[in-house]
Amino acid sequence: MNIAVCVKRVPLSGGRWVLNADSTDIDTESSFLGFTLSPHEECAAEAAVQLVEANGGSSTVISLGVAESAEQIRDLLAVGIDRGVVVETDGTEWDPQATAAALTEQVRAGVPDAGAFDLVLLGTEAADTADYQVGIRMAHALGWPVVTNVKGLTISDGVARCERAVGSHREVYEVALPAVITVKDGINIPRYPSVPGRIKARKKPIDTVAGEHPAPRLEKVRLELPEVEERSATVLGTGADAVPALVDVFRQIGVI
Amino acid sequence: MIVVYADHDLGILDPLSLQAVTAAKALDADVQVLVVGADGRSTADELGAHGATVVHLAVHDALTDYTPLAAARAAQQLVTELSPQAVISAGTPRGNEVLAHLGALLDAPMSADTVSITLSASGDHEVVRNRWGGNLLETAIVHAPVLLATIAPHTVTAVESPESVTMREFTPALDPIDTAVRVIDRTGGGGGGIGLADARVIVSGGRGVGSAEGFESLDQLAELLGGAVGCSRVVTSAGWRPHSEQVGQTGTKVAPDLYIACGISGATQHIAGCRSAKTIIAINTDKDAPIMGFAHYAVIGDLHSVMPALVEATRAAKG
Numbered sequence: 001m002n003i004a005v006c007v008k009r010v011p012l013s014g015g016r017w018v019l020n021a022d023s024t025d026i027d028t029e030s031s032f033l034g035f036t037l038s039p040h041e042e043c044a045a046e047a048a049v050q051l052v053e054a055n056g057g058s059s060t061v062i063s064l065g066v067a068e069s070a071e072q073i074r075d076l077l078a079v080g081i082d083r084g085v086v087v088e089t090d091g092t093e094w095d096p097q098a099t100a101a102a103l104t105e106q107v108r109a110g111v112p113d114a115g116a117f118d119l120v121l122l123g124t125e126a127a128d129t130a131d132y133q134v135g136i137r138m139a140h141a142l143g144w145p146v147v148t149n150v151k152g153l154t155i156s157d158g159v160a161r162c163e164r165a166v167g168s169h170r171e172v173y174e175v176a177l178p179a180v181i182t183v184k185d186g187i188n189i190p191r192y193p194s195v196p197g198r199i200k201a202r203k204k205p206i207d208t209v210a211g212e213h214p215a216p217r218l219e220k221v222r223l224e225l226p227e228v229e230e231r232s233a234t235v236l237g238t239g240a241d242a243v244p245a246l247v248d249v250f251r252q253i254g255v256i
Numbered sequence: 257m258i259v260v261y262a263d264h265d266l267g268i269l270d271p272l273s274l275q276a277v278t279a280a281k282a283l284d285a286d287v288q289v290l291v292v293g294a295d296g297r298s299t300a301d302e303l304g305a306h307g308a309t310v311v312h313l314a315v316h317d318a319l320t321d322y323t324p325l326a327a328a329r330a331a332q333q334l335v336t337e338l339s340p341q342a343v344i345s346a347g348t349p350r351g352n353e354v355l356a357h358l359g360a361l362l363d364a365p366m367s368a369d370t371v372s373i374t375l376s377a378s379g380d381h382e383v384v385r386n387r388w389g390g391n392l393l394e395t396a397i398v399h400a401p402v403l404l405a406t407i408a409p410h411t412v413t414a415v416e417s418p419e420s421v422t423m424r425e426f427t428p429a430l431d432p433i434d435t436a437v438r439v440i441d442r443t444g445g446g447g448g449g450i451g452l453a454d455a456r457v458i459v460s461g462g463r464g465v466g467s468a469e470g471f472e473s474l475d476q477l478a479e480l481l482g483g484a485v486g487c488s489r490v491v492t493s494a495g496w497r498p499h500s501e502q503v504g505q506t507g508t509k510v511a512p513d514l515y516i517a518c519g520i521s522g523a524t525q526h527i528a529g530c531r532s533a534k535t536i537i538a539i540n541t542d543k544d545a546p547i548m549g550f551a552h553y554a555v556i557g558d559l560h561s562v563m564p565a566l567v568e569a570t571r572a573a574k575g
Binding site (some may be wrong): 163173175 | 265322324349352353355356357359360361363364365366367368369382386387388389390391392393394395396397398399400406433436437438439440441442443444451453454456457480481482483489492493495499500502505506507513514524525534535537538543547548549550551552553554555556557558561562565566569570573574
């Protein structure tokens with residue numbers, strides 16, 4: 001089974017957000033906190049590694065983004081992904097339709113000497129733009145079924161059984177491969193890279209292809225920080241001495 | 257005219273769908289709602305009470321439970337038939353999913369998690385949408401004849417606006433491929449606990465709780481207040497609590513009357529999930545923790561001494 005995992009390099013969010021001078025992006029220079037992947041996508045990569053461990057095959061990480069996205073891919077190679085592909089951009093943000101088209105092209109290309117992909121895994125939504133649609137658009141372009149918001153996944157005999165959490169119960173879906181599945185944080189606990197894993201990762205291939213950016217149809221104009229009610233918590237007290245005041249608050253707001 | 261896709265589960269309307277109807281009413285008085293599946297018939301009165309003029313009920317033998325692509329097919333047929341200015345839905349997992357399928361079917365952009373919409377006759381609609389779980393707002397232009405958008409949860413309060421609603425049944429034309437992905441079974445649930453999304457009170461624990469056992473007093477307080485227990489991502493990663501209880505950008509986004517944050521520092525990804533709470537109480541040893549900038553009330557101290565005393569006092573106060 002050949003599995004593709006699509007991931008996106010995003011700034012590591014701290015407690016404070018700083019925008020660039022024309023308010024079109026996060027200022028990652030002066031508020032530098034490094035870069036990471038969405039938790040959903042870390043889980044997608046972990047799921048791919050586990051599926052290949054259990055069933056054989058290969059895993060490929062595909063990322064649309066700047067050349068430095070290779071850093072995040074390298075981290076995933078260190079936890080067991082076999083190879084990476086960067087679809088390189090100039091740092092301009094691509095809208096979901098353009099992103100899905102570029103990633104689909106790489107899925108269609110398959111794995112060198114190992115054939116076509118059987119499964120594409122993504123996070124249900126990216127940490128930054130949270131568009132909730134790239135996986136679905138890829139499935140339409142590929143003519144494959146898609147299940148989203150997946151928190152439980154098993155594959156046997158070419159059929160993926162997917163569980164999705166809804167309130168206090170789980171819905172079950174089954175789809176025949178090839179398929180696109182978008183997962184949520186909580187489907188597994190991603191492993192940390194080991195030192196031998198890091199050493200092995202250095203020898204694994206990361207290919208770079210150039211992306212061609214079509215005109216955006218969901219066109220970002222500017223970003224802003226939401227107006228947050230400046231609040232400073234009213235301190236009710238220290239330690240257990242504050243308990244009577246807490247009970248008064250419960251009464252005031254009518255929960256007891 | 258605006259079409260709203262209503263998210264319901266076996267005939268129970270997701271309350272966020274009513275917020276979507278209210279958001280649609282602000283754009284146009286004529287709000288027509290798509291309800292998919294015969295079991296959705298029961299939602300018509302509630303939709304009418306909130307301002308739906310027509311409920312289009314998509315009925316088909318293959319539609320026995322939630323079937324995302326088929327729902328989008330039904331919406332596509334309404335778009336062709338009614339030429340609405342916009343199709344909107346609640347920003348629920350299902351709403352986002354069905355609108356994304358519709359976007360793919362129409363080869364049209366879709367704005368998810370939208371907080372405001374300005375429609376334009378020229379087809380360059382302006383939206384403001386959440387990024388980073390609402391920590392940033394993006395203003396964007398959606399270049400499309402019909403705007404497709406999902407409404408961010410709890411940015412609109414659902415208001416009643418009664419209309420004499422007309423019910424119209426139709427049978428969408430579906431191919432077998434449209435119904436290939438559907439709910440085939442349901443597992444779990446029935447535990448009797450109150451779901452996070454519906455809880456009026458959430459007692460939530462973070463790193464400061466220290467262990468799975470440390471949640472005992474949180475469980476007790478939640479039970480006394482008729483609420484649910486939540487937690488931060490650190491807690492689920494440590495395996496102290498199940499992921500279904502995780503509040504935050506990658507967990508559940510909640511809007512209870514009361515959110516009690518015990519030993520939670522208040523990382524942006526957690527705040528994204530609880531900022532809509534009406535009242536937030538923080539119990540934390542660190543008076544400078546980021547949560548203090550979001551909480552209404554705070555107790556500075558170790559939750560391990562505060563919580564058991566609070567459980568006792570609450571029990572006594574309830575008599």
